[in-house]
Amino acid sequence: NAGVTQTPKFRVLKTGQSMTLLCAQDMNHEYMYWYRQDPGMGLRLIHYSVGEGTTAKGEVPDGYNVSRLKKQNFLLGLESAAPSQTSVYFCASSSPPRGEVRTDTQYFGPGTRLTVL
Amino acid sequence: AQTVTQSQPEMSVQEAETVTLSCTYDTSENNYYLFWYKQPPSRQMILVIRQEAYKQQNATENRFSVNFQKAAKSFSLKISDSQLGDTAMYFCAFPTLGIVGRSGGSNYKLTFGKGTLLTVNP
Numbered sequence: 001n002a003g004v005t006q007t008p009k010f011r012v013l014k015t016g017q018s019m020t021l022l023c024a025q026d027m028n029h030e031y032m033y034w035y036r037q038d039p040g041m042g043l044r045l046i047h048y049s050v051g052e053g054t055t056a057k058g059e060v061p062d063g064y065n066v067s068r069l070k071k072q073n074f075l076l077g078l079e080s081a082a083p084s085q086t087s088v089y090f091c092a093s094s095s096p097p098r099g100e101v102r103t104d105t106q107y108f109g110p111g112t113r114l115t116v117l
Numbered sequence: 118a119q120t121v122t123q124s125q126p127e128m129s130v131q132e133a134e135t136v137t138l139s140c141t142y143d144t145s146e147n148n149y150y151l152f153w154y155k156q157p158p159s160r161q162m163i164l165v166i167r168q169e170a171y172k173q174q175n176a177t178e179n180r181f182s183v184n185f186q187k188a189a190k191s192f193s194l195k196i197s198d199s200q201l202g203d204t205a206m207y208f209c210a211f212p213t214l215g216i217v218g219r220s221g222g223s224n225y226k227l228t229f230g231k232g233t234l235l236t237v238n239p
Contacts, residue, residue: 042208042229058226090162106227108162
C-alpha cells in the first residue's frame with residue numbers, strides 16, 4: 001500500500017514549456033486535491049476533484065488545468081509555465097465524509113519541487 | 118470568508134520541554150473538525166492530530182494534545198517532552214465547504230494557516 005505518490009519529484013522548466021504532474025493513490029479515495037506551497041503562504045488549493053470525471057477550482061486555479069479520468073489518478077497540467085509557478089506541489093486524497101460530520105482527513109503525497117526559469 | 122490564523126511564524130524549545138503552538142479560526146459553522154499537520158524537512162505532510170468540534174474533550178495523541186476553545190475559536194497544539202524529531206513546520210487546517218460529490222455528500226476542502234516553524238534544540 002503506497003498511499004499517495006507523485007511523479008516527478010523534481011523538475012526544472014523554461015518559461016513557456018508545458019508539463020503534467022501525476023498523482024496516484026491506491027486507497028480507493030473518492031476525493032483528490034492539488035495544492036501549491038510557497039514560503040510564508042502555507043498550502044493553497046489549486047484544483048480538486050470529488051470523483052472520476054469531476055473537477056473544481058480552488059483558491060489559485062489560474063494557469064493550471066486538471067483531469068481525473070481514472071479514480072486513482074489526478075493530473076495537474078501547466079500549459080505554459082511561468083516563473084510565478086515555481087513552487088512545491090502537493091497532491092492529497094481523502095474518503096467521503098459520513099453523515100453530517102466533516103471527517104475528511106486528507107492524506108498527502110511527498111510533493112514535487114518545480115522550478116520555472 | 119473562513120480563515121485560519123497562526124500568529125507565530127517561528128518558535129523554538131529545548132529538548133524535553135513543552136511548547137504550545139497557537140491557531141485561531143473563523144467560521145459560522147457548528148459541526149466541524151480541525152487538524153494539525155506536521156511537515157518535517159523531508160517535506161512530507163503528516164497528520165498529527167484532529168479535533169471534533171462537537172466533542173468537549175480535547176484530543177490527545179501520545180505527546181501531542183490540543184486545547185480547543187470553541188467559543189474563542191482557538192485550537193492550540195501542545196507538544197510535551199519535545200524531541201529533536203519534532204523539528205518541523207506545523208500547519209493548522211480547517212475544512213471549508215466545497216462542491217457536492219456524486220454520492221450526494223458534501224465535500225470539504227482544507228484551508229491552511231501559514232504555518233509555524235518549530236525548532237527543538239538539544
